[in-house]
Amino acid sequence: MPDACSNNAHSPGGPRSRRQTLIGLVVFAVLAVAAVGIYSVQFRFNPAVLNYLAGAAVVAQPSASAEPLLALPEGLSALSPPERFDRETLSDKINGKAELYLSAGFVRLDCQRIALSGGPEDWIEAFVYDMGSAQNAYAVFSQQRRSDGSPLGFAEFAYRAENALFLAHGSFYLELIASNREPKLLESLEALARGFMARRPAAGAAIAERDLFPREGLDEAGIRLIPADAFGVSGLDRVFAATYTADGGEMTAFLSRRANPQEAADLARSYVEFLKAYGGEASPADAPVGGATVIAILDMYEVVFSQGPFLAGVHEAPDREKALSLSGRLAEKLKEASRVP
Amino acid sequence: MSLDPFLNRREFMGRAARAGATLLAAGGIASLAYDPVGPGPISEEPAAAGLPDFSLPEAGRRMCIARGAADRSRALQLALQAIGGIEAFIRKGDRVLIKVNAAFASPALLSATTHPELVSEMIHLCLKAGAAAVRVTDNPINDPASCFALTGIGEAARRAGAELILPEERFFRPLTLKDAVLIKNWPVLLAPLSGVTKLIGLAPLKDHHRSGASMVMKNWYGLLGGRRNIFHQDIQTIIAELACMVTPTLVVLDATTTMISNGPTGGSLADLKETRTLIVGTDQVAVDAFGATLLGKTAADLPFIAKAEALGAGSADYRALSPIEVAA
Known part of the structure; x- marks a missing residue:
């Protein structure tokens, strides 16, 4: 007859069985951890390996359409076939500037060179960026706006520079860049832009936030939409910024519509914390804006507040009074907008 | 360890055989999946360990800033004269490679690429100094043939008597830079450097959306x-490692017209500013540190300068080189 100990060792719920089950579970757990580890590590390639695997296979694709990219007025003809670039290949065309577009929601770039008939040295390169939305198109248009631009009457967001034309139309951002100052070449820029708009009818893009900036002292052409990392702050995205001139000094007002008032308030708090982390000295300022914070940093002043669903404030003001005055006017406009359902 | 009194010999042999078969099967599957070589390099050739050193120790660290430069050819001549003349760098029989910036298929008017006039003048000076051959190359962002044609660099190089080398896949070889984080087994345009005794970099000064500056x-x-x-x-980091990888004989930074915004492509003449300066030097870090000032920045604003200095590529303190200033 086996002793009690032997019986225990072989009974289904005995101590040895439990120990074996436990050891089995530990082994399975170790194997599972190893499997997860191998699975995750296998995707972390050395860049050289990635390069080896990808080779030089990723190249610009010819445009899907055989048609010229733009309707060509008389006297112009295509100098090169249309080319297409996507998010993967955009930097093959514009190198370090790709990030500007990618951060703003870039979808696709089509481009083509067009020359004066009989004058192959006189050419225009057309860049048609599909940015996915009118606001995204406005973001890249406004951030690159040139100081010498003359507004064009046929579109709200369009201007001519000495050798080029820039236009935001619907979800598209168009650049037409001439190779030289040949008058006939420059004359054709507007015809090409008009033709582009006619071929792609789009409702006038209402960028409502533009109207929320107080008018006095505002440089209207300088209102820009920063899609990401505004003022160097990670996570501060979709920020409209406008330059104001007052008594010879410049400062920037900003606003960003968030999903709800709580998100706006949270973002205001984190921006204040960011400024404090970089040496800013914060002080509350209940007038003229309730709940605002004024931060003195690097001999300049920042004001940060939230108003309904808006994060707003003033950036790099030369003195505290001017910063608070502009903040007060901005808060009034935002209060009105917050009341509108 | 005690023997199990309920396990007989037959049962033991059976269990041992099953365990052995399981081990063999697992080992067999693993050996089938095992790749003893791993992903190979791009070619069968071993990775190059680095580029030759093209600097001239006897030339020392020299730098000249030509101010008021409107005519690039004249500015280049004057700047080179101030640091000993082209003969101090190029000797009879030298085979020279000029690395230009032909990144984009855009006209010279936009200053996004090395100006063809500067390319032409540098080739003339090298040949005049006795160079046996001059090559010009770059691996542009856009289609190479279009880039060299539309920038005017290709035509300028040919007319001045240089050999233009457009990149082809077979011209690249993998290179691993010692202690590098990024340049490991990476394809580098090495074929144009074959047989070369002197290397000159010719670059325009530009704003750069990603790095802050392109110099x-x-x-x-x-x-x-x-x-x-x-x-x-x-x-x-990659800019700093590149500076470590390449030890040129001479570098030229063309800030006659500078792209001060919307770089590196630009597009509008409004992106340009007439800064009328041309810098020639043997210390590429120092030349870039000075170039930063023309963009309204300091060397501290461009982290790649400090990184390159830390890697031993040169000195960010350009004043320590006592740069010679000339009026062009």
């Missing part, structure tokens, strides 16, 4: 092949 050190980016755009995620 002489960033110009070496055009020696990289493959999917180099992945380096944009760490552009400050």
